[in-house]
């Protein structure tokens with residue numbers, strides 16, 4: 001198949017290289033600056049396996065780049081849109097990037113027979129987009145094909161998904177979509193477009209809810225001297241519940257959960273349907289950083305002039321994405337309290353915010369710090385030389401926002417190095433130097 005794919009961000013680029021790997025001829029379109037970088041193999045997106053797959057598919061003549069939507073769309077069997085759909089301050093989803101793409105198609109009069117929306121869009125959007133294309137004389141069908149990949153394992157998730165969902169009206173659209181995914185072995189659900197749009201939002205809302213549930217229970221564990229790790233192990237081994245997304249910590253971040261929850265709440269408000277579970281999910285998450293920060297202040301008393309070492313900037317491991325990362329919320333707390341931040345992340349070397357020094361190594365970042373806080377679950381943080389880290393510090397205080405350190409490491413830094421260790425969802429008294 002000839003596929004034109006608009007948007008080469010986290011979703012679009014992964015989709016483009018994966019469809020090319022499946023044997024389709026893919027032309028990926030983005031803004032001049034982005035395409036210029038990709039032509040020189042400079043990826044703004046950091047994902048395991050992506051760079052090699054990009055090189056392979058380009059070498060095999062299956063993947064091309066362009067900057068002109070209409071030119072790239074000419075002669076294609078389908079056009080897929082994977083541009084951003086951020087939330088506006090009023091909670092509505094901003095569809096301007098999608099409308100801009102449609103604008104190019106309408107102006108040129110060029111449009112493939114099928115337009116597939118891959119971006120996450122509010123319920124009813126595909127119906128509306130199809131109406132506007134038809135009004136412009138472009139008798140194309142709009143289908144919805146949500147993406148469920150996780151950043152950090154995006155290529156794997158795309159090629160080995162749990163399920164593929166097609167929201168479409170006609171048999172012809174379903175046939176084209178099935179052709180596009182030929183070679184991927186996963187159950188396919190075909191449904192109407194509105195249900196497909198809600199499958200995506202409901203899935204993300206449910207995952208966010210699991211995280212907030214674990215975080216809520218972790219507060220109870222701290223109060224009663226229980227251990228959240230044991231609690232979620234017991235809860236998650238029930239097959240009806242499952243262990244994924246049941247980890248307590250500093251809360252979820254990233255470009256999707258917060259935005260999609262807001263969008264879903266707005267969709268509910270528009271028709272007078274309240275969604276209290278989702279409101280609670282967002283509220284619990286919003287409070288995670290303040291709660292962690294309060295622990296820090298309980299030891300420091302006066303934070304002004306203190307230095308905090310932060311391990312982890314990206315919102316999760318194996319990605320360089322800092323959108324809505326818990327790190328950014330922590331940073332603004334620090335700025336308000338006059339705290340100096342020295343941070344380290346294995347792949348993020350720049351932060352689009354003032355008041356942070358990004359260091360080249362964790363040992364540099366921790367030098368003369370009055371506390372260290374683990375914000376991202378990068379596995380390499382667990383195997384740092386922790387006694388050495390502690391020796392570099394002015395005050396040996398460790399806040400483990402992801403419960404990442406092993407019991408052996410904790411015992412060593414407390415007993416040998418005299419550190420104070422503060423985890424999430426476990427009694428702090430268990431972790432004070434004897």
Ligand SMILES: NC(=O)c1ccc[n+]([C@@H]2O[C@H](COP(=O)([O-])OP(=O)(O)OC[C@H]3O[C@@H](n4cnc5c(N)ncnc54)[C@H](O)[C@@H]3O)[C@@H](O)[C@H]2O)c1
Nearest residue numbers: 007008009010011030031082083084085097100119120147
């Ligand atoms: N990131 C994820 O993990 C994820 C997972 C599933 C679904 N989604 C959804 O997929 C969509 C894309 O997300 P993302 O994280 O890849 O976004 P992104 O911001 O990383 O990428 C969007 C890309 O679209 C390009 N773009 C915008 N307008 C354009 C135009 N008119 N012409 C050409 N290119 C244009 C931008 O330059 C950018 O490169 C969103 O709706 C998001 O909610 C994201």
